Amino acid sequence: MPQGSLTIKGLREEIRKDRSAIRSACRLLSERIKTVDSKVRAYAAFDDARFEAEVERLTEEKDPSVTGKPLFGVPISLKDNLCVRGWETTCASRILKGYVPPYDATVIQKLRANGAIIFGKCNMDEFAFGSSTESSCYGPTANPWDLSRVPGGSSGGSAACVAADEAIAALGSDTGGSIRQPASLCGVVGVKPTYGRVSRYGLIAFGSSLDQIGPLAKTVEDAAILTNVISGHDPKDSTSANAAVPDFTRACVPDVKGLRVGLPKEYFVAGLDREVETAVRNAAEKLASMGAVVTDISLPHTEYAVAVYYIVAVAEASSNLGRFDGVQYGYRHPANQLLDMYFETRDHGFGSEAKRRILLGTFVLSAGYYDAYYLKGQKVRTLIKRDFDHAFKQVDVILTPVSPTPAFKIGERTQDPLAMYLSDIFTIPMNLAGIPAISVPCGFSKGNLPIGVQFAAKHFDEETMFRAAYAFEQGTDFHKRKPEL
Amino acid sequence: MSAEYESVIGLEVHVQLKTKSKLFCGCPAEFGAEPNSNTCPVCLGLPGSLPVLNEQAFLYGIQIALALNCRVAGRLKFDRKNYFYPDLPKAYQISQYDQPLSSGGHLLVEMKEGQKKIGITRAHMEEDAGKLLHEGRAGSVVDYNRAGVPLMEIVSEPDIRTPDEAYAYLTALKAVLQYVGVSDCDMEKGSLRCDANVSIRPKGETRLGTKVEIKNLNSFSAVKRALQYEIARQIDAAEKGETIFQETRLWNDERALTLTMRSKEEAHDYRYFPEPDLVPFTVSSDWVEDLREDLPELPAARKERFVKDYGLSEYDASVLIQDKDLGNFFEECVTAGAPPKRASNLIQSELLGMLYERGETFHAMKTTAAGIAGLIRLVENGTISGRSAKDVLADMLETAKPAEDIVREKGLTQVSDETVIAEAAKKVIAANPKPVEDYKNGKEKSFAFLVGQVMRETKGKANPALANKVLKELLG
Structure with a gap:
């Protein structure tokens, strides 16, 4: 009978011993949601009835090829931008209220094929536009460590439900830090795999050249298990890589001897909270004490990353969100003329941050501005990529802060979009470069707010990333602390 | 303009x-x-x-x-x-x-x-x-x-x-x-x-x-x-x-x-x-x-080939190649034995026009390239006259029968018997004193008229060359 805080690995053991653990784990989570989610509001939609039949079926399953699957009987929660056939999928936007996809995202197929139970859908910033999960049409999610603070975003619901033990693990998506930043602010592990590692088919697009699906989990090993399951080439996604997927759990060894770790000086600058800096530097020292070779490095174009991101990401977003026009699905505002229908539907359907980004994106792609913004942005993006290519000739893994500050107050940055955009200053460069990165708990502020450290590795070298993260996690106790709810 | x-x-x-x-x-x-x-x-x-x-x-x-x-x-x-x-x-x-x-x-x-x-x-x-x-x-x-x-x-x-x-x-x-x-x-x-x-x-x-x-x-x-x-x-x-x-x-x-x-x-x-x-x-x-090497023959190249290999005029070739299937049809006629120029002429001056009038396309017509070649063969070997060929073709499009059958059934076989033609010519001369007179006074046009009358008299079956010869002889 599972109790307390469940991990994937732990639950798999329980299920192996006693099949009824599937049902009791789901019940345990369900009870927990009923007790605490009125405070945390991590879920956009949760309904026991949705997975009842699945629990029944898996409990009775005899086929060893099924029961041996890595996620057999494990409930997984999802950010509400992943399409699940027959489940309302809204991206936390009014404009998609009532939209029920007729197909499963590739990651959902992979989860199911690996025995997982699709458990519930998590809150997020509208269309993943934000770093606080405040721009949701369902209202804000709270940080389980301090309910007056944000969980980060945009995968804030996925991070909060894992932190609050309302889920064992969850999937999120990361366009500029949307998995790693909330993981950091909620004290859980979050992974953005290499761009192309995980199929985007069925992920409602924000910035197509930046988006990547990844796990939020309680441990590095759980994150590795989930990454194993969702990775791999997908013929339905032309941007997914035809690269071999190693077993990432094998990279989870407590050994960093000789591992070359780089600290980019551009990530330790004004605006970085003193407590965060201390925790992150301590993490570097910890690794050094375990035998890693820590050196200072430089990523000289870092300062342009946020600016480039807010050109490229919004340009792609403005195009990706064009389809929400009231014609085929989702919200439609009644009107007599086609143009009025478009205007009213989009005016009423989108929240203010979505409108801001659509306008920005439309502007930077406009005739006469394209060269100055989008084209220039792409060139600078190449320079940022080259910074990393160069750095990875010197080091195996780059260690940085995840978020400049611990969790901020709900409402604190909603009136100041620029301050909100700077929340992702240390996570955006990895999306622009397409490299994998992980956020791992590395300390707490005096106010008992979690702090995360980021490990980034070169393209398709998640193994080194997991190795550094696992060794650090195993050498510390931060991941064992739990919020009081 | x-x-x-x-x-x-x-x-x-x-x-x-x-x-x-x-x-x-x-x-x-x-x-x-x-x-x-x-x-x-x-x-x-x-x-x-x-x-x-x-x-x-x-x-x-x-x-x-x-x-x-x-x-x-x-x-x-x-x-x-x-x-x-x-x-x-x-x-x-x-x-x-x-x-x-x-x-x-x-x-x-x-x-x-x-x-x-x-x-x-x-x-x-x-x-x-x-x-x-x-x-x-x-x-x-x-x-x-x-x-x-x-x-x-x-x-x-x-x-x-x-x-x-x-x-x-x-x-x-x-x-x-x-x-x-x-x-x-x-x-x-x-x-x-x-x-x-x-x-x-x-x-x-x-x-x-x-x-x-x-x-x-x-x-x-x-x-x-x-x-x-x-x-x-x-x-x-x-x-x-x-x-x-x-x-x-x-x-x-x-x-x-x-x-x-x-x-x-x-x-x-x-x-x-x-x-x-x-x-x-x-x-x-x-x-x-x-891919360039594997490209099929294109219209321009085909036109050149039609001119060179079949001796067609530039114009005739360009009409035939405009539609790939029409070009193919022409070549099938040639393969089935029709002399290229005759096939080209028959297709362009008779067949396409008839089909147009019938509101048909040659894809859906009732005769085949072999059928057309058969018709041309009958003209070539003198069995029927060029004039009869037109009528036979019209019948072929209507009934789908081979040219030989139509010729036999309708008795259209060309008359090459000089005595039969001479008989007809004598009738024509007797019935048209004015044109005969004109011809004798050097009006060549009248001769063509008289040949036409002989063809008419023989219901188009007279061998035109023979009709010419016999008339000339009779008119001295």
Whole structure:
């Protein structure tokens, strides 16, 4: 009978011993949601009835090829931008209220094929536009460590439900830090795999050249298990890589001897909270004490990353969100003329941050501005990529802060979009470069707010990333602390 | 056209590639299916769906590029063309903007004055939109069956000078596409669509005038008529000292005029940018060269061969090659034993006309190439006269019977018996004293009349050469 805080690995053991653990784990989570989610509001939609039949079926399953699957009987929660056939999928936007996809995202197929139970859908910033999960049409999610603070975003619901033990693990998506930043602010592990590692088919697009699906989990090993399951080439996604997927759990060894770790000086600058800096530097020292070779490095174009991101990401977003026009699905505002229908539907359907980004994106792609913004942005993006290519000739893994500050107050940055955009200053460069990165708990502020450290590795070298993260996690106790709810 | 002006015309042609499936998904690309039955999350543009390139369409695209003598780009890259319309499910069309699949080609066009080279600016790939239906309903509905069907957009240089040249260009383009076998080129089914850009300028002027785009052109002849109308309209405006505005106009076929659709100010800003969902890839030049070698014979080459191998005139050859199947039919007749020139003559001066009158095409006609060759053989060996051949052919198209059977049943076998012909000739001479008189006074025309009368007397069966000889002898 599972109790307390469940991990994937732990639950798999329980299920192996006693099949009824599937049902009791789901019940345990369900009870927990009923007790605490009125405070945390991590879920956009949760309904026991949705997975009842699945629990029944898996409990009775005899086929060893099924029961041996890595996620057999494990409930997984999802950010509400992943399409699940027959489940309302809204991206936390009014404009998609009532939209029920007729197909499963590739990651959902992979989860199911690996025995997982699709458990519930998590809150997020509208269309993943934000770093606080405040721009949701369902209202804000709270940080389980301090309910007056944000969980980060945009995968804030996925991070909060894992932190609050309302889920064992969850999937999120990361366009500029949307998995790693909330993981950091909620004290859980979050992974953005290499761009192309995980199929985007069925992920409602924000910035197509930046988006990547990844796990939020309680441990590095759980994150590795989930990454194993969702990775791999997908013929339905032309941007997914035809690269071999190693077993990432094998990279989870407590050994960093000789591992070359780089600290980019551009990530330790004004605006970085003193407590965060201390925790992150301590993490570097910890690794050094375990035998890693820590050196200072430089990523000289870092300062342009946020600016480039807010050109490229919004340009792609403005195009990706064009389809929400009231014609085929989702919200439609009644009107007599086609143009009025478009205007009213989009005016009423989108929240203010979505409108801001659509306008920005439309502007930077406009005739006469394209060269100055989008084209220039792409060139600078190449320079940022080259910074990393160069750095990875010197080091195996780059260690940085995840978020400049611990969790901020709900409402604190909603009136100041620029301050909100700077929340992702240390996570955006990895999306622009397409490299994998992980956020791992590395300390707490005096106010008992979690702090995360980021490990980034070169393209398709998640193994080194997991190795550094696992060794650090195993050498510390931060991941064992739990919020009081 | 006024003597002081010349028109400058460029054509944008969209051809639907005849692939089994759509450009970016596996849905059937067929025409005429139940509305919205050939759709999936990808071509419906449902949230989260992603495009995957159809390799067959890509191959067809390159074949078209090569057939139009274009340079093939070394890299295949797609862009998004953003605009809102209910038939466009993603609110962007996946197209190609600054790096088209191919550019810098040309097409040779047959004009009465001789061959003309029309430049091809570019030919690029893109997906089609759906179809908005308005009729008989309170609102409008959309059929997305066509959404995502592969298209090639072929843009000509403004090298075309007259509506006739435009017509000839389209005919030649259609022939090339048919020969390559990549499109049905059926305007009625929408598998070939054409927009025209036209401006006028004083003769001798080298700068271009203000161009007007004409849309809604539903046949080659509509293109010609719309251009004729629009050129006249522009010249009229110019002569009255009125400004010609840059705009898009719609051709109204019933009223035979063009009407303003939208002005330059209302033109879209398509906000093109590279399609992030499709990774650009290198086009192997070796592969392109292989495809070039594997291209089927194209109309121009075939025409040359018809002239050289069959001794046809340039004109006859150009008529026969215009339609790939017609060219094939001609060659089948030759293979079945018909002398090329005779086959060409029979096809062009008799068969096509008869079929046209019957409202048939030679695809669906009741006779075959072997049948035609059989008919020609009967003329060649003197069994029937050329005049009878016409009647026999008409019967063949009606009854599907072989020429021999028709000749036998109708007793059309040519009369080569001199005594029979002489008898008929004597009757004719007796009945036509005036022409006989005229002939004897040196009026050659009267002789032809008398030969005609002999043919008539023998119901067209007399061997014309013999009729000639016998008459001459009798008239001394």
